[in-house]
Amino acid sequence: KLVDTGAQTITYQTKDLDFGMPTQTKKIFKIYVTYLGDGSSVTVTYGADGDTTPTQAMTNAENSGATLTSAGTTDHNVATFTLNSHPSNLKSIMLKFTGSAAADFEINDISILYRPRPIK
Secondary structure (H helix, E strand, C coil), rough: CCCCCCCCCEEECCEEECCCCCCCCEEEEEEEEEEECCCEEEEEEEEECCCCCEEEEECCCCCCEECCCEEECCCCCEEEEEEECCCEEEECEEEEEEEEEECCEEEEEEEEEEEECCCC
């Protein structure tokens, strides 16, 4: 069995998520990222409304920064992010994860808590 013990450089970008309502604005409350391993050098940013270069800052409630933390490999860790700017008038959002991660780093799930805003 071959075991990789080195760090890996990652760039992962989601598709542009409009939640099935492309023309309606949404309020993004929180973004939850469930993961294993050491992601303390992985930065999470977002792009709004079709921005294909997601560079907008987010804040992780665990460390008050834009990065994940170093979690163990036996239990999943959940990072809770909030958007630093315009969280209440987005039509779509794209997430980007970049940086260096340990060989044991895995993203398990990404959940977004949002509410469609009424059309006026």
